[in-house]
Amino acid sequence: MTDPGVLIVGASQAGAQLAASLREFGATCPITLVGAEEHLPYQRPPLSKSYLSGKAEAESLLLRSADYYADHGIGVVTGEWIDRVDLGASGGRAVSATGRTFDFDQLALTVGGTPRRLDVPGADLGNVFYLRDLSDAAALRASLDDARRVVVVGGGFVGLEVAAVANSLGKEVVVVEALERLMARAVAPVVSQFYLDAHEQRGVRVLLDTGVVGFLGSGTVSSVELSDGTSLPADVVLVGIGLVAHTALAEQLGLEVSSGGIVIDAHARTSLPGVVAAGDCTALRAENGLLRIESVANAIAQGRAAAATLVGVHDPLSVVPWFWSDQGDIKLQIAGLSSGYDDVVLRGEPESQQFSALYYRGDRLIAIDSINAPRDYMAVRKILEGGASVPRTVAADLDVQLKTLIPARR
Template structure:
């Protein structure tokens, strides 16, 4: 039988966890909160870990969201370096057990458990010199090795892999990116932007290998020295970085008997899980999104804005006045001197409009389906990005033919809403 609790337990002290706790206090909910994180550090920013932090441009203190005083002043007990390993709950509350043996009772529960990196499933992947970046500790291990490395192989052509590749190249390393699919960033961006990103990295001296799979990491028994590909090629490497995606952390949700899919913990628009009382937010969840624009099925997003906005919806639900999570998805990625900004979801597009100068690396790609604006991908074109994001937020659109004229600011072309495209 679950214990009767009197407070709120938030499991997971990443972006979603700290955002949820902050939103609770902004909403005026005074209920005592226990925020539990398995890392020894207080909640911190993750985006710089694959970019400026690796280059030594951020110190550790600058990454921290809140100091210890803030938690004390706001009635939040922060528990770090101790993972919740078991959960039990009933209608009136529940109890959690941590790895250290501590028992925490609660009345209301939020799961912001995040995700964990996919492991490279090949021989040699556990050798020294093979890295993945998800946590501050990961970045601390990689940073000094990147400074010394002459040859770096990055396995995975997603955002994290490309950000690290750009940083390693800027530090003077010879860099090769190995991507198993036929284009970079295939799950997140249009083929048009994928091709531009490939060419841009190659212009900066990075070798990009598409439709190439790593089958083994070579080494001397202790440290990696190269990556063997499926075609028999072996790439020499002082450092190997793996960025092949993440897996949502759903173990605790499964213990509670909540509905879980391979993509994550299933939530509704108010961030409620299948039991109707537990909420979940961030990288661990999958749920409805109004900006899929006719593409069926729930959506899982991995981004700081998503974690923050969904956490606010979860906090409102916990505070007793549920509010639908309906924010426009937006993202950014700094890959060396390339600044990519994206708003909306381009999946399902039947037309793309390119405006600006691709050769000068200053342009935007607008995606449409059945004449309805879906998304924008901008490279050094912040005004286009802002205009499309604003149009999407207002349920409005921009005529595709008019958008081709780069001399006309997109903000002048925003017009009334169109009907959503069909499924």
């Protein structure tokens, strides 16, 4: 049993940020951060990139050291999955799957999610992997050593990052995507086409508009059965078809859950007073509906906003969402939210493998995808953060330096 204070359920990026921000905002109460994994909070994005390729090891992924948590009076409990929370008139108690109890005065849910599963015959065969945590990545990395043929199911960010790593390791790689284009939910068709061409030029085979109906093998996977009646030989399969937010605790508590996440406002407040939530498990109530944003930037911003709410500081979400994806030697950097765009202006030529796509709604710039064009990305991110825009008339003009359009700080 712990002393009451703030209980943060989920030792995620959002959870670690929330704990650190509480101390930054002056909180002196006990803080307990409880996570199901056996590790201190760590960075997840490198799992499909530098860690999988062997360029980084687990120790380098830690967000903060054990000494940091000890020095700041933050208790971190690993290896405990919270499966029940009881609220009282003031505070409550959480109970883990092993029966351990955690009393609290205030509650934060930063529980993240789990990879969406592919419900087809043979999905439980060995060497069929999903990638969410460090143990997943370690098992996949070990299996890649002896593999020759790798099939990636899903042409989103994680799938393409893994495909790029496997390709760089000399494997025969096939990406199978059910939709008509790559990364269809996140980028414009012109960007999808660029990535299709780029991966194929580097030796990755891509099958679009193709589903997976099953896996065959004896103990371990040996082939992937496709919706067109054909099959692909495979030594290793990575399934990357999205994330399902953990909402069971929220539903148990009667919190509003919609669009696949725990509904919060700009202050990370849930529908129940005194309970906040942050990170991949949330659905943010915005002007144009509920937004699910799965990114490091969002986890950090929401973690900070949640901490501010718990200590009574006015610090709502205000940052422009940003994201990146390293796929071999191609770096994609995104700033803003492109949903609802009605036009895309290209800055540079895709054939050069160094260009940007600027998204507009009406005459307003709302987002940018920069491919190997970090200066465009940084300039537009600052422009969006300053509440400004880039006129369509100059967006494609490479003689106009976008940094000259960054508004002066007030």
